[in-house]
Amino acid sequence: MNLEDLRNDIDRIDERLLSLLEERMEKALLSRTFKPDGIRDPEREESVLERARRPLRPLVSPDFSGGLWSRIMEESRSIQAQRLVTIGFQGAHGAWSEVAARAWSPTLATMPCPDFADVFQAVRDGWFDYGIVPVENTLGGLVGQVNSLLVYADLRIVAAIDLPVSHCLLTLPGTDHRDIRQVYSHEQALSQCRGFLSRNRLDPMPYFDTAGAARMIAEERPRAAAALASRFAGELYGLETIKEGVQDAEVNRTRFFVLSKRDAVPSPAFAEAVASQKGLTAPIMKCSVVFNATDKAGGLFGILEIFAKAGINLTRIESVPDKPGDYAIFIDFEGEEDDPKVATAIKASESVARGFRVLGCYGERRVSQ
Amino acid sequence: MTLSIVMYTIANHDRQQHSQASRERGLRRKGARMKDLRLAGNLAMEGRSVVEVGGVRIGEVFTVIAGPCSVESEDQTIRTAVAVKEAGATMLRGGAFKPRTSPYAFQGLGLKGLKILEKARRETGLPIVTEVIDTRDVSWVGEYADILQIGARNMQNFSLLREAGKSGRPILLKRGMHATFEEWLNCAEYILAEGNPGVILCERGIRTFETYTRNTLDLSMIPAVKLNSHLPVIIDPSHGTGILEMIEPMSLAAIAAGADGLEIEVHIDPPNAMSDKAQQLTPEAFMRLMDKIRRLRAFMAELNADPEHMLAEQDKTGPTQSRSRAARA
Numbered sequence A: 001m002n003l004e005d006l007r008n009d010i011d012r013i014d015e016r017l018l019s020l021l022e023e024r025m026e027k028a029l030l031s032r033t034f035k036p037d038g039i040r041d042p043e044r045e046e047s048v049l050e051r052a053r054r055p056l057r058p059l060v061s062p063d064f065s066g067g068l069w070s071r072i073m074e075e076s077r078s079i080q081a082q083r084l085v086t087i088g089f090q091g092a093h094g095a096w097s098e099v100a101a102r103a104w105s106p107t108l109a110t111m112p113c114p115d116f117a118d119v120f121q122a123v124r125d126g127w128f129d130y131g132i133v134p135v136e137n138t139l140g141g142l143v144g145q146v147n148s149l150l151v152y153a154d155l156r157i158v159a160a161i162d163l164p165v166s167h168c169l170l171t172l173p174g175t176d177h178r179d180i181r182q183v184y185s186h187e188q189a190l191s192q193c194r195g196f197l198s199r200n201r202l203d204p205m206p207y208f209d210t211a212g213a214a215r216m217i218a219e220e221r222p223r224a225a226a227a228l229a230s231r232f233a234g235e236l237y238g239l240e241t242i243k244e245g246v247q248d249a250e251v252n253r254t255r256f257f258v259l260s261k262r263d264a265v266p267s268p269a270f271a272e273a274v275a276s277q278k279g280l281t282a283p284i285m286k287c288s289v290v291f292n293a294t295d296k297a298g299g300l301f302g303i304l305e306i307f308a309k310a311g312i313n314l315t316r317i318e319s320v321p322d323k324p325g326d327y328a329i330f331i332d333f334e335g336e337e338d339d340p341k342v343a344t345a346i347k348a349s350e351s352v353a354r355g356f357r358v359l360g361c362y363g364e365r366r367v368s369q
Numbered sequence B: 001m002t003l004s005i006v007m008y009t010i011a012n013h014d015r016q017q018h019s020q021a022s023r024e025r026g027l028r029r030k031g032a033r034m035k036d037l038r039l040a041g042n043l044a045m046e047g048r049s050v051v052e053v054g055g056v057r058i059g060e061v062f063t064v065i066a067g068p069c070s071v072e073s074e075d076q077t078i079r080t081a082v083a084v085k086e087a088g089a090t091m092l093r094g095g096a097f098k099p100r101t102s103p104y105a106f107q108g109l110g111l112k113g114l115k116i117l118e119k120a121r122r123e124t125g126l127p128i129v130t131e132v133i134d135t136r137d138v139s140w141v142g143e144y145a146d147i148l149q150i151g152a153r154n155m156q157n158f159s160l161l162r163e164a165g166k167s168g169r170p171i172l173l174k175r176g177m178h179a180t181f182e183e184w185l186n187c188a189e190y191i192l193a194e195g196n197p198g199v200i201l202c203e204r205g206i207r208t209f210e211t212y213t214r215n216t217l218d219l220s221m222i223p224a225v226k227l228n229s230h231l232p233v234i235i236d237p238s239h240g241t242g243i244l245e246m247i248e249p250m251s252l253a254a255i256a257a258g259a260d261g262l263e264i265e266v267h268i269d270p271p272n273a274m275s276d277k278a279q280q281l282t283p284e285a286f287m288r289l290m291d292k293i294r295r296l297r298a299f300m301a302e303l304n305a306d307p308e309h310m311l312a313e314q315d316k317t318g319p320t321q322s323r324s325r326a327a328r329a
Helices: A005-034 A042-052 A061-080 A096-104 A117-123 A144-152 A187-191 A193-198 A210-220 A231-236 A268-275 A301-307 A339-350 B020-034 B074-087 B109-124 B136-146 B160-165 B181-195 B221-228 B235-239 B242-257 B284-304 B307-315 B323-328
Strands: A086-090 A109-113 A128-137 A157-166 A170-171 A182-185 A203-206 A225-229 A240-244 A253-261 A284-292 A314-321 A327-335 A354-366 B051-053 B057-058 B061-069 B092-095 B128-131 B145-152 B169-172 B199-203 B233-235 B260-266
Touching: A005 A061, A005 A109, A005 A210, A042 A061, A086 A096, A086 A117, A086 A268, A096 A109, A096 A128, A096 A157, A096 A210, A096 A231, A096 A253, A109 A117, A117 A157, A117 A253, A128 A144, A128 A157, A144 A327, A170 A210, A170 A231, A182 A187, A182 A210, A187 A193, A187 A203, A187 A225, A193 A203, A193 B136, A193 B199, A210 A225, A210 A231, A225 A231, A231 A240, A253 B061, A253 B242, A284 A339, A301 A314, A301 A327, A301 A339, A339 A354, A339 B221, B061 B074, B061 B284, B074 B092, B074 B109, B074 B284, B074 B307, B092 B109, B109 B128, B109 B136, B128 B136, B136 B160, B145 B160, B160 B169, B169 B181, B181 B199, B181 B221, B199 B221, B221 B233, B233 B242, B235 B242, B235 B260, B242 B260, B242 B284
Parallel strands: A086 A109, A086 A128, A157 A354, A182 A203, A182 A225, B061 B092, B061 B260, B092 B128, B128 B145, B145 B169, B169 B199, B199 B233, B233 B260
Antiparallel strands: A128 A253, A157 A253, A170 A225, A170 A240, A284 A327, A284 A354, A314 A327, B051 B057
């Protein structure tokens, strides 16, 4: 054991402390739902303090832990009192969905969820104001699970973000890049960087999530290992970027949908902040609809014909398997709800297609490279 | 990111000195010893090979690679890059891994230096030439740089040559300070034999009994390469002489001798450079040199455009009269 090893251990513990603090603040923020008037619960606070102050740990004195926990709870109350707008995303902090959410509005409280279904559920149940999910990627194509969830979700698409995805090779600071042997990341990211990995004789190691891999590197400090994730994930977990943009294709973009409850109305201040957000192109107005293909000749054609005759530009047509033998068809097109041309086409489609639903009309913005 | 595509192309303006007859003469002169140059030798292909990097066609268009000896900081590198580009350089050089005589001397910024060079390319568009000294670094340096340089001290590091051959990046192969012409070409053969056609030779001076200059710049290698190989050859007058005042005359001499390009060290503030203080030009001096280079090249183009003159030079032993000189008189 030497000083360097000890400091490495301390750094690793600090990374975990920070992640845990973040997680604790997230839980505190969610608990505001049960305390609508910001009422304090002295009994609960007392029991938390008492547990923190138990004199069982020789190096953590009751005074120290008590003081620390008083400060933590004070911060929790302050977070609850702020009118923070929340957005759920799938993955660990630093995920590409979170990068997209921050591009849409950096003031959002981004809340990690284990699964896409959890994002949908939490928005529907009112835990989060918004949810953000990837819909399609230029290299990987359709994000199947998300599209399947969209078919039945009683949510509204309120915005779309088109984000460049540039993977960074991240390591612990001070790692000699020549020692790297294993690279951890989501399978999709690994496959997007196959050429780079093979040129440099690096073994791809599939992990559940890109940002999760970055966090694992920071927390567990495996030797000779690196992660492929966003630059933001690298900053978040204190990792060094060996190289940015290691994906094989120069153009790699992912399109995200921002979802909210159907009847949700954003505060004017938030809507204003989102609209004036820099770093994105001006919005292109689009609408997304979903319906079931009718099981007869020309069923799909009938719908497409309506849009073609109305002179509406379709930007995406996608089908996902629904019930056995049935398909849900997604169509995105350019236009606004109150455009009479669009309104007429939607009305005409409703009478022709089975289960026709408008998922939302929204502005789509691109994040520049 | 600029993906450089390396390819052989046959220069369509086959110059007089590369005629079949003169190639055969070159081969005869060296006899059987050159027989192993299956890929580097001039019988490997018709015409001259051209190495294309980021739109620069080395071997066809005169190339000037300029930049600091070492990447010392982002500010120093980017300012130098902008200055050499303004002066007309076609590529940026800069060392991130430095093979220094003393283990205590500045060894280069390593990976940080590579990142700075990458940024300099983004800002100026100049392709990057940088040295690789460790086989473990070859693939990594190739991720940041357009051309990998094998330095004089590593010319016969055969595992490094093989690795460089596998990298798929063009290689600037410097002549070792004690290497014969034949040894040098055989090192190029190592790279070519790995299936990498992008080799550029660079003469940078050899050790002789002369100590006045840092090295003795052997300009006779230019016609030697032209006679015996199809590879482009460039000259490094900075290391070749190690003396500031000699860089200009030797650059001009190299052009007169038919070099395909020059590699010149330029630093934004030479007195405070961390390596090679004595031989780095200021951007102003480099700009003046570039102006003379342009003028001499125009003259050389005029000179070489006259095939009768070339023939006369080869056939006669006495002084020759070129048409262009006659026209001037």
